[in-house]
Amino acid sequence: MNLKPCIPREAIDEIVRRLAAGINSDYSGRTPLLVGVLKGAFLFLSDLVRKLDIEHEIDFIQTSCYGHRDTPAADVLIVRDITADLSGRDVIIVEDIIDRGHTAKALMKYFSDRGAASIRLCTLLKREGGAPELKADYTGAIIGPGFVVGYGMDYKERLRGLPGLYTVQEEGEQWMDLPGS
């Protein structure tokens, strides 16, 4: 498969460091619950928490997959739920990418209904022009329309282990051919 480099590993490190610094200063003296949105955010969350110097807890939730990208917000399915009790908690949703914003909006409502005291949104990537009304509290990078893989994100469940971020080939563009891909 042909892939085009999007964000190299070293730049991701810098982004994660910046996001963690923001969380460290905003949540000083508190113990937020970081909820990673599976599966795409598993590497991002694991790197992010290793750069936190505040007390924190983690949990995970999994929602319906990218195949349902036309589903309205109310229909986002939770296929694996968190185990933590949310009442009175400061929740930080940790997403790989906010595309149309359906997942993030549905999760904010879901966590609010379950009694979270505060909910913030931390995303590695935000799609340019997608969900302009949805402002994440911590945004790593804004990206264009290409489908992104690597660093936890998949193309048909593959390529999650690529250390950097790449975009998948489209007709008529100049691409590099990755060895072994």
Ligand code: IMP
């Ligand atoms: P949204 O609900 O439209 O914001 O979509 C969010 C989810 O779709 C993300 O959490 C990803 O799991 C998935 N997604 C959106 N764009 C991409 C992409 O370019 N690559 C891989 N997954 C994506």
Ligand code: MG
């Ligand atoms: Mg996701």
